[in-house]
Amino acid sequence: MYRYDEFDHDIVQSRVKQFRGQVERRLSGAISENEFKPLRLMNGLYLQLHAYMLRVAVPYGTLNAKQMRQLAMIADKYDRGYGHITTRQNIQFNWPELMDVPDILQDLADVEMHAFQTSGNCIRNVTSDPYAGATDEEIEDPRPTAELLRQWSTMHPEFTYLPRKFKIAVTASKTDRAVIRAHDIGLEIVRNEKGEIGYHVIVGGGLGRTPIIGVTLRAFLPRAELLPFLEATMRVYNRSGRRDNKYKARIKILVQETGIETFSKQVEAEYARLVPSEIAVTEAEVKRITDYFKGPDFEIINDGDVAYQAALETDKDFAFWVDNNVAAHKVSGYAIANISLKVSGRAPGDIASGQMRAIADLADAYSFGEIRTTHQQNLILPHVKKSDLPALFQGLKSENLAGGNIGLITDIICCPGMDFCALATARSIPLSQAITERFDDPVRQRAIGDMQIKISGCINACGHHHVGHIGILGLEKAGVEFYQIKIGGDASEDAAIGDVTGPGFSYDETVDAIERLVDYYIGIKCEGERFIDSYRRLGMTPFKEVLYGG
């Protein structure tokens, strides 16, 4: 498992000291709010609708038990006893006080964490497949690449003031669990015909007010060329990205306005001008980073644990949970356990400090101390022996975290919306709760099957509504919130932007509208067909009729 090296240690410690000084100067009036704001944002501190909010980086969603306990301590000592997992695998606290933030950053630094690159127009925290290092689908662990990018991009002097924020995601499996096609740059680790490992580079994806699915910039980039090639891409963007209009400043707009062919030529021309060896890292450095991710010492065990099989047969709840929440592991006898943070009555992605500690204990007991956060706002214990799954399930049950709804209709992605966010136009959390309540019955959820509902509280689309099988966008008109429904979006390797169904619905009508869509689908679906498949087969017309009448 990765550990920070001495460079990170020094950078993080000095940054805490620096921010402490900046806060002191702000409080004394030596610097104004206008001067302070970019400094606090560089340390993940926002001023939201009701209070400050601190966003803590969880690089590529990897956490250890000790870090989780520290997050729990921070939640209790400085906040209101809980944290919120974001759609970029980070964790945020909704109520910190400015005075406490330097101490919080010190407490984070003590466990090798920080809040860099969680805000501002820089390369943001790199995200990755939460199954990294555990799934047998992957060509290799994508985290060494993500880590290389983290080291390269952290405080990169040339890319700290980009036209706009810049998001990169890396995967190494065909199954895309990191929405790489909705990122400024998505990297898919692939093998070419010669069997060499390299990168499929996708550029210009993004959600927000102009949702676009990324396109291929290079179908195969040799591994050694990654940093120089990305540097060339960033330079073209930094030079030509629009700085005159914040809404047109993302790379997706540049790629769209320039056209991918011309953009690609510009990147290649820039690349030809670079001296790659000045930017690329040596093989020895790649190996050094990769070695950090070697993975735990798995035992050699066979797959047919008797107690586990017996538990599957006798405990229906456990069997249901395994069926939905547990994924195949690359090592025989082990499994990947998804922990749902979509608990009835709770905001999606919220986790109480007591639950954080319990998960840290369970990770220590059953998953080599490793925890992952997911962009779906859930958690994962990546390396659990199958024989330990019944005990893990019991442990989760006692913390109200044993929901078997991963990938089902109640596993809703939901941004904080008007309840917390300064930019929101409508609430999203209560709507997600109302939908969860309506579809609470686990049998019904299973009958509906794979269904991704995603809700955003404004056009910025942090709740990924454009790529939801059903996407919901909260808007406001004359002081009343209403909700636009999209269908047909897809966050997977078959990424697609959903289509708007028609006029929006009032808050009270929205859950009924969703239910009409779902019931219609149940009535017409073919064997093995998911909601999204039915939509692709039938098109918008029948779904529209169901929503708005004939």
Add this chain to the structure above:
Amino acid sequence: MSTLKHKGKGPQSLTANLLREGLNVWLTPEFEWSHDFNEALLSEDSDIIEKMQAIGGRDSDANLVVGVYFIDVDIETGLPARYRERFRVNGPSYDTAFELKNTERKE
């Protein structure tokens, strides 16, 4: 001072966030800051509004508050006219902290 100059309609209230703790506040008739909008000074009088603006500037310069701006208030309801501002007054309609408090109380 980052104050939005008053250009609203009808009664006005002046709002900001406390610099240190970050929470929302509204200016009271005593020209102090309250967490409770019920205590807010609402006025249409241009002299008073000018005074409010001056106090906002003063307290901003004194590093007590940040992000000062005027909001329109609905005469009939006495609440902020804009939906977003009503949310700032009422606080979140849901917060996991409420649930945690209730559980603690039960225990």
